[in-house]
Amino acid sequence: MVVTDESPSPSLSLDEFQSALQRLGRSVVTASQVARVLECSHAEASERLAALADAGRIASADVSDDPVVWYPLDIEALSSREHRILFPERREVVVEHPRQFTRAQLAQFAHLVDSSGDAYIYRIREEDVWQAPYDHLEDLLRTMRDVLPERSPHLEEWVERQWGRAHKFTLATHEDGYTVLRAASDDLMGNVALQRLDQGEHVRAPISDSEVWVASERVGEIKRILYDAGYPVQDDRELESGDPLDIEVELDLREYQRSWVERFESAHSGVFVGPPGSGKTVAAMGAMAAVGGETLVLVPSRDLAGQWHEELLTHTSLSRDQIGEYHGGEKNIRPVTVATYQTAGMDRHRSLFDDREWGLIVYDEVHHVPSNVFRRSADLQAKHRLGLSATPIREDDREADIFTLIGPPIGTDWAALFDAGFVAEPEVEIRYVPWADEYARNEYVSSHGHERRQVAATNPAKVEAVRTLLEDHVGSKVLIFADYLDQGEALSKALDLPFVSGEMRHRRRQVLFDEFRTDRRDTLIISRVGDEGIDLPNAEVAIVASGLGGSRRQGAQRAGRTMRPVGSALMYVLATRGTNEEDFARQQLRHLAGKGIRVTERDAPQVEPVVDPSEEDAQGSDEDAPTDGIGGTDTSDETDTSDTPTDGDGDE
Incomplete structure (x- = not known):
C-alpha cells in the first residue's frame, strides 16, 4: 500500500489489530510487525497504532529494541477471541473459540476430527470435497476463502484436483435406452475403469475408447468400485418416472425447501440434509410432485410409516385409497x-419392488441404507432416488455408501436456518453427575468393557439429576432418553412416568405419543424408539440419561426432538464424572458442534445415594431384567406381541 503525503492514513480498528495479533501469534507487537501484516509502511503503521491508543483501545510500552510495543488493554477478551490456524500440508484447520458461522461454514467442506475443549480440529478429506454441496468449484473455493485465515495456493490446487476427480466418470442413457459409462479420457477408461470392472458382469461391450455399455442392474456396484478407486461417478441417466401419478402439495414450501426440490429435479437423485424441524418430509412431498410418478417410501419403523401416511393425507392431494402401508401390521x-x-429387504416380499413401476424411491432416515439388511432396497438404481436425514453419518465411516447408492447431499447450512428463525437453535449442555455412592463407584472400577460402560450409564445418581432438571423446567414438554431398560424402568418408578420402549405394545406406544402431541401429557421416558423420525413437535427439553456410547448421529437426533421453529430448545446429556462417559458425551455431540451449535459443560450437584445396595441385590442382577440387546441395551425399534412372527421392528 502506497500512501502519499496528501492522503490521510486510514484508521485501524480494534478488530483489525486483534486479527494482526492472531496472524503473528503474539500478544504484543511492534509497528514493524503490524506494517508487514497490513502491507503498509512503518510510519503509517505507527500512526495508525498511535491513533488507536489515543482512542483508549490499546496501550503501548517503551522497550529497548523497537523502541515501542503495542498490546490490547483487555488481554482476557483477546484470549477468548476466535483464532483460526491453517496447516495446508496436513489439510487441517484448528479453530480456538469458534463462532457459529465459522463452524457452519467449515462443515460444508471439512470433517470435524476433535471438538474437545475450546479448540476444534477440522480435516479436509477427499470425500469432503467430492460431497461438498456446491454446483461449481468457484462456489466451494469462495466459501473456503471466506472462512480460512489465509489463502493457500497449495490447498486450493489440491481441492481443484479432487473436484476434477469427481467429474471424470459419468453415467448416461444412450438414445437406444441402455446405460453408458463415459470417461473424461481414453486413458482413464483403460487404466482405471476397465482394470477394475468385470467384463461381462459390469461391462457389456465397448462403444468407443472412452465409452462402454454397462449393465444397468449393476450400476450400484459400478459406482462403488469407481468411488473406492478415487473417482466418484456423476449419474446423469434419464431415470424412470414410473406409472404417472398427479400429486399436489397443499402448503407453501419455504424458499430453501423449493431450492432443495429444484436441485433434486436437476440431479434426479440426492439426499436432503437439514436439521430436525427443517421440513425434510414436506420437501420430499415437493419432490414427489415434481417427479409425478408412483412412489415407494422406505422407513425404519411402523411408527414412522403411520406418521408418513397421515402427513401425506394432510399435506397433499392424495386420497386415502391412494396411500398404502406395507409392514408387519398391514x-x-x-x-x-x-x-x-x-x-x-426380505426375499418373500420382493414383489413390493418388482410388481409396480415406481418412479421415485424415498429413503427416510437414509443412514440405514448402508447396513447390510437395508442395502437390498438400494438396488433400484434406475428410479429417482431421494434420501432424507438430519445426520447422514455412521460410526462405521460408511456414510460414503449413502451418497454412492442414493445421490449427492442437497441441503442448507444449519446456521442459516437458525438465523432465519426456521429452526430453534438448541442450547446443549453436558452435565457431569457424581457417583451415587462408593458402592456404585467400586462396581465401575471392578468391571470391564461393555459392562463398565453400562455401570457408568446407569449410575443411580442420574435419577436425582433428572428429577432436578424436571424441577428446573416445570411446565415444559420434556423427553427423557434411556437406552437401558433397567434404567428406564427405574426412572419410571422413581418419577411416576411411563417408559416407552421396544417392550411396549405398538398400540400403547401410539396412545402415549398422541397424548404427548396433544398436550395431555408433559413428560415421557423413551428408549431408542424415539430417536428417529417420530414427530413429537412440541418437545422443549431433551434429557439424555444414557446413550449409544458416543454415537454422533444419536446425539443430533435427540437434540432434534426439540429443534422446531418456535419456543426454546434445550438438551442435557448426563455423564458420570470420572468415567469414559465423559469422552462418549463429547464425541456424541461432535456433529452438533460442527454444525455451529455451542455445547457447554458443567457439574451436577452432589446427591444422596438413591438405591440401597441390599435393595439392588433383592431385586436381582441386570441379567434378570428384560433386554433388547447385549448387556441390556434397548436395540429394538418395535415389538409386536401378536401371533405374527416378528423381525426387528415387528415386521414379518
Whole structure:
C-alpha cells in the first residue's frame, strides 16, 4: 500500500489489530510487525497504532529494541477471541473459540476430527470435497476463502484436483435406452475403469475408447468400485418416472425447501440434509410432485410409516385409497406405499419392488441404507432416488455408501436456518453427575468393557439429576432418553412416568405419543424408539440419561426432538464424572458442534445415594431384567406381541 503525503492514513480498528495479533501469534507487537501484516509502511503503521491508543483501545510500552510495543488493554477478551490456524500440508484447520458461522461454514467442506475443549480440529478429506454441496468449484473455493485465515495456493490446487476427480466418470442413457459409462479420457477408461470392472458382469461391450455399455442392474456396484478407486461417478441417466401419478402439495414450501426440490429435479437423485424441524418430509412431498410418478417410501419403523401416511393425507392431494402401508401390521400396496426397510429387504416380499413401476424411491432416515439388511432396497438404481436425514453419518465411516447408492447431499447450512428463525437453535449442555455412592463407584472400577460402560450409564445418581432438571423446567414438554431398560424402568418408578420402549405394545406406544402431541401429557421416558423420525413437535427439553456410547448421529437426533421453529430448545446429556462417559458425551455431540451449535459443560450437584445396595441385590442382577440387546441395551425399534412372527421392528 502506497500512501502519499496528501492522503490521510486510514484508521485501524480494534478488530483489525486483534486479527494482526492472531496472524503473528503474539500478544504484543511492534509497528514493524503490524506494517508487514497490513502491507503498509512503518510510519503509517505507527500512526495508525498511535491513533488507536489515543482512542483508549490499546496501550503501548517503551522497550529497548523497537523502541515501542503495542498490546490490547483487555488481554482476557483477546484470549477468548476466535483464532483460526491453517496447516495446508496436513489439510487441517484448528479453530480456538469458534463462532457459529465459522463452524457452519467449515462443515460444508471439512470433517470435524476433535471438538474437545475450546479448540476444534477440522480435516479436509477427499470425500469432503467430492460431497461438498456446491454446483461449481468457484462456489466451494469462495466459501473456503471466506472462512480460512489465509489463502493457500497449495490447498486450493489440491481441492481443484479432487473436484476434477469427481467429474471424470459419468453415467448416461444412450438414445437406444441402455446405460453408458463415459470417461473424461481414453486413458482413464483403460487404466482405471476397465482394470477394475468385470467384463461381462459390469461391462457389456465397448462403444468407443472412452465409452462402454454397462449393465444397468449393476450400476450400484459400478459406482462403488469407481468411488473406492478415487473417482466418484456423476449419474446423469434419464431415470424412470414410473406409472404417472398427479400429486399436489397443499402448503407453501419455504424458499430453501423449493431450492432443495429444484436441485433434486436437476440431479434426479440426492439426499436432503437439514436439521430436525427443517421440513425434510414436506420437501420430499415437493419432490414427489415434481417427479409425478408412483412412489415407494422406505422407513425404519411402523411408527414412522403411520406418521408418513397421515402427513401425506394432510399435506397433499392424495386420497386415502391412494396411500398404502406395507409392514408387519398391514400389507397394502397403493400408488404411494410406505414400507419398512426390514420388510422390503426380505426375499418373500420382493414383489413390493418388482410388481409396480415406481418412479421415485424415498429413503427416510437414509443412514440405514448402508447396513447390510437395508442395502437390498438400494438396488433400484434406475428410479429417482431421494434420501432424507438430519445426520447422514455412521460410526462405521460408511456414510460414503449413502451418497454412492442414493445421490449427492442437497441441503442448507444449519446456521442459516437458525438465523432465519426456521429452526430453534438448541442450547446443549453436558452435565457431569457424581457417583451415587462408593458402592456404585467400586462396581465401575471392578468391571470391564461393555459392562463398565453400562455401570457408568446407569449410575443411580442420574435419577436425582433428572428429577432436578424436571424441577428446573416445570411446565415444559420434556423427553427423557434411556437406552437401558433397567434404567428406564427405574426412572419410571422413581418419577411416576411411563417408559416407552421396544417392550411396549405398538398400540400403547401410539396412545402415549398422541397424548404427548396433544398436550395431555408433559413428560415421557423413551428408549431408542424415539430417536428417529417420530414427530413429537412440541418437545422443549431433551434429557439424555444414557446413550449409544458416543454415537454422533444419536446425539443430533435427540437434540432434534426439540429443534422446531418456535419456543426454546434445550438438551442435557448426563455423564458420570470420572468415567469414559465423559469422552462418549463429547464425541456424541461432535456433529452438533460442527454444525455451529455451542455445547457447554458443567457439574451436577452432589446427591444422596438413591438405591440401597441390599435393595439392588433383592431385586436381582441386570441379567434378570428384560433386554433388547447385549448387556441390556434397548436395540429394538418395535415389538409386536401378536401371533405374527416378528423381525426387528415387528415386521414379518
